[in-house]
Amino acid sequence: MIVVFTVTLAILAAAALLTMVRLLRGPTTLDRITALDVLVILVVCGVAVYVAINRDGSNIPLVAAVALIGFVGSATAARLVERGERHR
Template identity: 85%
Template sequence: MTVVFTLTLAMLAAAALLTTLRLLRGPTTLDRITALDVLVVVIVCGGAVYVAVNRDSSNIPLLAAVALIGFVGSATAARLVERRERHR
């Protein structure tokens, strides 16, 4: 199982790196918002792998809260960008 967890964390790290590049380079604000949302999901997935490796379920509510805050933040930011584009 250690090999599976190591490969999973390596793939999550690669995804986080590529997402960070999109976050920094993104030509539009919506690209950056999407990249930030994906980065939050990757972090939550990394936390889930940590929970699985250590068999400690005490962090699951924290993961749910981070995912919820990331979703609400992304939806709010996208709504604000859409309003700004409509008023141009």
């Protein structure tokens, strides 16, 4: 079972690296916001894998809080970008 966790963490790390490239090179602000949202989701998935490896459910509220903050933050940022494009 440890092989599955290791492979999962490796795939998440590769996805995070590619997401960081998009975050740094994104041509538009909306691309960067989307990359940041994906990065938050990858962090949540990584913590969920950590919880599964250690079989310790004490971090589940942390996972839920980070996911909620990520969702609210990306929705707010997208709304601000949309509002800024309307004024141009």
